[in-house]
Amino acid sequence: MSASPSVNLADVQAAAARLQGLAVHTPLIESPALNERLGGRVFLKPETLQRAGAFKFRGAYNRLSQLSEDERKRGVVAFSSGNHAQGVALAARLVGCPALIVMPSDAPAVKVEATRGYGAEIRLYDRFTEDRIAIAQEIADQRGCVVVPSYDDPRIIAGQGTVGLEIVDQARALGVELDRVLSPVGGGGLVAGVSTAVKGLSPATQVWGAEPAGFDETRRSLESGQRETIDPDARSFCDALLTPVPGELTWAINSQTLSGIVAVTDAEVAEAMRYAFATLKLVVEPGGCVALTAALTGKIDLKGRTAAIILSGGNVDPDVFTQVLRGEI
Amino acid sequence: MSASPSVNLADVQAAAARLQGLAVHTPLIESPALNERLGGRVFLKPETLQRAGAFKFRGAYNRLSQLSEDERKRGVVAFSSGNHAQGVALAARLVGCPALIVMPSDAPAVKVEATRGYGAEIRLYDRFTEDRIAIAQEIADQRGCVVVPSYDDPRIIAGQGTVGLEIVDQARALGVELDRVLSPVGGGGLVAGVSTAVKGLSPATQVWGAEPAGFDETRRSLESGQRETIDPDARSFCDALLTPVPGELTWAINSQTLSGIVAVTDAEVAEAMRYAFATLKLVVEPGGCVALTAALTGKIDLKGRTAAIILSGGNVDPDVFTQVLRGEI
Numbered sequence: 287m288s289a290s291p292s293v294n295l296a297d298v299q300a301a302a303a304r305l306q307g308l309a310v311h312t313p314l315i316e317s318p319a320l321n322e323r324l325g326g327r328v329f330l331k332p333e334t335l336q337r338a339g340a341f342k343f344r345g346a347y348n349r350l351s352q353l354s355e356d357e358r359k360r361g362v363v364a365f366s367s368g369n370h371a372q373g374v375a376l377a378a379r380l381v382g383c384p385a386l387i388v389m390p391s392d393a394p395a396v397k398v399e400a401t402r403g404y405g406a407e408i409r410l411y412d413r414f415t416e417d418r419i420a421i422a423q424e425i426a427d428q429r430g431c432v433v434v435p436s437y438d439d440p441r442i443i444a445g446q447g448t449v450g451l452e453i454v455d456q457a458r459a460l461g462v463e464l465d466r467v468l469s470p471v472g473g474g475g476l477v478a479g480v481s482t483a484v485k486g487l488s489p490a491t492q493v494w495g496a497e498p499a500g501f502d503e504t505r506r507s508l509e510s511g512q513r514e515t516i517d518p519d520a521r522s523f524c525d526a527l528l529t530p531v532p533g534e535l536t537w538a539i540n541s542q543t544l545s546g547i548v549a550v551t552d553a554e555v556a557e558a559m560r561y562a563f564a565t566l567k568l569v570v571e572p573g574g575c576v577a578l579t580a581a582l583t584g585k586i587d588l589k590g591r592t593a594a595i596i597l598s599g600g601n602v603d604p605d606v607f608t609q610v611l612r613g614e615i
Numbered sequence: 616m617s618a619s620p621s622v623n624l625a626d627v628q629a630a631a632a633r634l635q636g637l638a639v640h641t642p643l644i645e646s647p648a649l650n651e652r653l654g655g656r657v658f659l660k661p662e663t664l665q666r667a668g669a670f671k672f673r674g675a676y677n678r679l680s681q682l683s684e685d686e687r688k689r690g691v692v693a694f695s696s697g698n699h700a701q702g703v704a705l706a707a708r709l710v711g712c713p714a715l716i717v718m719p720s721d722a723p724a725v726k727v728e729a730t731r732g733y734g735a736e737i738r739l740y741d742r743f744t745e746d747r748i749a750i751a752q753e754i755a756d757q758r759g760c761v762v763v764p765s766y767d768d769p770r771i772i773a774g775q776g777t778v779g780l781e782i783v784d785q786a787r788a789l790g791v792e793l794d795r796v797l798s799p800v801g802g803g804g805l806v807a808g809v810s811t812a813v814k815g816l817s818p819a820t821q822v823w824g825a826e827p828a829g830f831d832e833t834r835r836s837l838e839s840g841q842r843e844t845i846d847p848d849a850r851s852f853c854d855a856l857l858t859p860v861p862g863e864l865t866w867a868i869n870s871q872t873l874s875g876i877v878a879v880t881d882a883e884v885a886e887a888m889r890y891a892f893a894t895l896k897l898v899v900e901p902g903g904c905v906a907l908t909a910a911l912t913g914k915i916d917l918k919g920r921t922a923a924i925i926l927s928g929g930n931v932d933p934d935v936f937t938q939v940l941r942g943e944i
Contacts, residue, residue, distance in 0.1 A: 313642035318666050334896040337647050396893065563936075564725065567663040567898040567929030600896030604940040607892075611933040 291542070292440040292535045295486030298447035298479060301348040305448055308380065309344050310336050312449075314456035314594065319565050324581055326588040327462070331453050334570055334600030338400065340526070341449055341476055341598050342366075342373030342436075348445030349434055350377040358383040361431040365389070365418040367525050368397025369599050370436035375404035386431075388422050394525060394603045413528075414518075437475025438533035447479025453594045454487045464491045465591040468577040470598045471495035471504050471547060472527035474536030480596070481543035495540070495547035496580035498522040498555070498573070504532045504540060505547035513537050523552050523606065523615060526573030526599055548585040555579045556615040562597070563611065572606075574599035620871070621769040621864045624815030627776035627808060630677040634777055637709065638673050639665050641778075643785035643923065648894050653910055655917040656791070660782050661926045663899055667729065669855070669928030670778055670805055671695075671702030671765075677774030678763055679706040687712040690760045694718070694747040696854050697726025698928050699765035704733035715760075717751050723854060723932045742857075766804025767862035776808025782923045783816045793820045795922040797906040797915055800824035800833050800876060801856035803865030805927060810872035824869070824876035825909035827851040827884070827902070833861045833869060834876035842866050852881050852935065852944060855902030855928055877914040884908045885944040891926070892940065901935075903928035 314329045321327055333341040350362065361384030364374040371387040378385035385406040389398055390413035402408055411421055426433045435442060450467065457464050467484050469477040481493040497505050500520030507514045515531045522528065532540065555572050558579035562570045570578070577595050580586040609615050643658045650656055662670040679691065690713030693703040700716040707714035714735040718727055719742035731737055740750055755762045764771060779796065786793050796813050798806040810822040826834055829849030836843045844860045851857065861869065879887075884901050887908035891899045899907070906924050909915040938944050 310645065310647065313644060315642060315664055316639065317664070318639065332896075335644055335646070339894075339896055560933075563898055563933070565668075567661075567668055569892055569896040569898060604889075604892070608937045608940055611937055 291482065291539050293443045293447065293479065293482050293539065295483060297440065297444040298451055298483045301444040302448045302451055304348055304351050305344055305445065308347060309448070311452060312336055314453060317566055324588045326591045326593060328581065328588055329457065329594045330597055331449060331594055332568060332597045333449060334568060334574060334597050338372040338376045339599055339601040340369035340373065340574065341446055342369040343376055344448050345442035345445030345475060346370065346373035346377040346434065347380065349439060349441040350381045350383065352441060353381065353383065353432065357432050360429060361385060362434045363388065363422050363425045363431050364434040364436065365422045366436050367528060368393045368401070369526050369601060371401040371406070372397060372404065372601070374434050375401045375406035378406065379404050386425060388418050394601065394606070396603050397601050400601070437473030438535050440535065443475050443479045443535065445479065446476045447483040449476065449596060450480030450483030451487070454484055457594060462592055463488065464594055466492045466494055466588065466593040468494050468496065468580060468586055468593060468595045470527060470573055470576045470596065471497045472573065473529040473533045474504055474540050475533065476598060477544065478536040478539040482539060485543050492545040493543055494545050494586050496576040496586070497547055497549050498524040498527050498576060499549040499551045501528055502547065502549035503529065505549055507532050507537065508541065508544065508547055524555060524573040524576060526571060527576065548580045550576050550579040550583060550585065552615060554583050556610045558582050559610045568597065569600045569602065570597050571599045571602035620811065620868050622772045622776065622808065622811050622868065624812060626769065626773040627780055627812045630773040631777045631780055633677055633680050634673055634774065637676060638777065640781060641665055643782060646895055653917045655920045655922060657910065657917055658786065658923045659895070659926055660778060660923055661897060662778060663897060663903060663926050663929030667701040667705045668930040669698035669702065669903065670775055671698040672705055673777050674771035674774030674804060675699065675702035675763065676706040676709065678768060678770040679710045679712065681770060682710065682712065682761065686761050689758060690714060691763045692717065692751050692754045692760050693763040693765065694751045695765050696857065697722045697730070698855050698930060700730040701726060701733065703763050704730045704735035707735065708733050715754060717747050723930065723935070725932050726930050729930070766802030767864050769864065772804050772808045772864065774808065775805045776812040778805065778925060779809030779812030783813055786923060791921055792817065793923055794920040795821045795823055795917065797823050797825065797909060797922060797924045799856060799902055799905045799925065799927045800826045801902065802858040802862050803833055803869050804862065806873065807865040807868040809925070811868060814872050821874040822872055823874050823915050825905040825915070826876055826878050827853040827856050827905060828878040828880045830857055831876065831878035832858065834878055836861050836866065837870065837873065837876055853884060853902040853905060855900060856905065877909045879905050879908040879912060879914065881944060883912050885939045887911050888939045897926065898929045898931065899926050900928045900931035
């Protein structure tokens with residue numbers, strides 16, 4: 287047996303209590319057309335409908351609501367391609383604390399604008415030549431403020447896990463025990479929290495992940511048994527999932543809890559986004575759509591199964607969405 | 616007092632029982648960003664998530680499930696710009712009956728394709744020179760089949776009313792009594808059913824409608840006290856709401872139940888569709904978005920109020936959606 291994990295079911299339940307009335311209790315929705323297409327009973331958990339358009343608010347608020355009075359005054363710094371940025375900026379506004387967000391200069395414009403809109407200060411950096419962790423740490427040292435990691439933190443993981451708690455509860459309210467839960471995987475915070483909650487409440491439910499091809503470091507790590515890094519030349523339009531290596535804490539959990547991970551290509555993701563638009567009537571961003579993509583392509587088989595698929599975010603630039611609708615991606 | 620209406624609360628409740636397990640019980644969702652923008656507590660009822668992408672399946676199935684064995688064998692004929700077409704085609708497939716749908720030749724391609732996809736036979740006509748009622752009646756006479764009107768039928772109205780039943784029930788489950796319910800208005804079937812249900816369960820709740828400018832025949836009828844017709848030169852991209860005159864049955868109800876109707880322009884609707892995309896992450900078709908438009912423009916004031924807004928459909932061609940995202944409409 288490995289050492290006890292950094293996050294357990296009780297931590298996720300405590301996070302749910304903190305988020306009560308603040309995070310949106312996103313619905314568990316069912317599409318007969320999707321059921322027919324996949325040959326199973328498949329629920330969607332649209333975190334696209336969460337505050338700031340992605341699940342990230344859950345972890346950010348769970349972390350920031352536990353700052354000391356003194357820490358809150360000094361403020362927080364975070365680095366993020368955009369969804370964590372918005373989550374932290376919004377959570378900071380709610381708890382009344384200054385936030386500085388380090389964002390890649392190629393982050394989607396909607397994400398940068400939204401983050402600024404919540405009142406955060408923005409510092410752009412070059413994702414290919416600069417080290418965002420070093421930048422954030424330097425700012426933290428200068429200002430004496432707390433760094434809020436986007437996934438490798440027990441309180442962040444616990445907050446994201448509330449998605450899994452709700453999925454199991456909402457399915458049970460419908461009389462359904464789930465065979466599988468499918469989640470996008472970036473740094474692994476969402477799926478680590480979700481799998482902690484799901485396995486805690488329903489040990490027989492399998493948790494599966496999906497990653498963009500080229501950024502399938504957790505998939506390869508599961509194969510090799512150790513944390514693998516990406517090829518620095520890899521590119522994907524799934525901007526929310528471009529992490530170089532699994533987190534330490536998230537890997538310690540995910541290596542124990544996940545049944546498997548599959549990789550999906552940008553073209554497959556774009557096709558799934560068109561399906562979400564045309565049939566589900568949902569706006570899903572590329573990274574938010576990888577688990578649905580895994581199901582639609584059959585890479586994760588849901589035939590004859592009951593399952594829930596997490597749509598983790600919907601923050602997509604209108605021009606990228608237009609390119610997807612036109613079949614240019 | 617006017618004569619007793621053709622539809623009452625019990626009819627809507629009976630329709631709900633027929634639809635149980637067949638129609639999607641669409642969620643009542645809440646967006647803190649929308650609440651903040653409007654200064655009230657505002658729920659959305661996304662019938663975009665309904666089977667076939669609009670509320671129309673409810674009325675169509677309620678009607679078709681009450682066909683006699685003999686009628687079911689002979690089949691049904693309907694005329695529709697698209698959403699009723701899909702609703703009837705899907706309901707016909709479920710009850711096992713042939714369906715022929717008379718659709719305008721300028722109906723959105725996605726709607727024509729989807730209707731065909733459910734197995735219906737399609738007959739296109741020119742909306743400006745041909746009379747769709749006459750065409751449908753001629754086919755009905757030739758084949759001896761039942762005409763399924765898109766709104767002016769008690770069983771259609773009762774089926775659409777289940778949207779209102781769910782809104783009141785879902786709001787009460789959250790401990791909320793609604794001040795206002797806002798609905799798109801075309802022929803008036805949805806709002807007639809919804810207002811019957813809402814007024815029956817919660818008499819103090821006001822029901823308001825929204826129509827496209829130029830196709831605001833029910834708004835003008837409420838003003839004059841008699842059924843008004845549209846200017847034949849009027850144009851709007853709200854294809855689902857291009858009705859020439861209020862229905863007889865729907866007018867008899869709506870003239871008694873509605874607190875008011877406002878008209879919104881295509882440009883205002885396009886802006887609301889962009890808001891739904893960017894902030895709500897929902898795909899809403901032009902006609903489905905008019906009630907939200909009325910709220911966002913302040914034409915129906917929700918400040919300090921609790922309200923529910925019906926998003927009645929999401930069947931929009933990708934190229935129209937692209938034009939909206941680009942600000943070309």
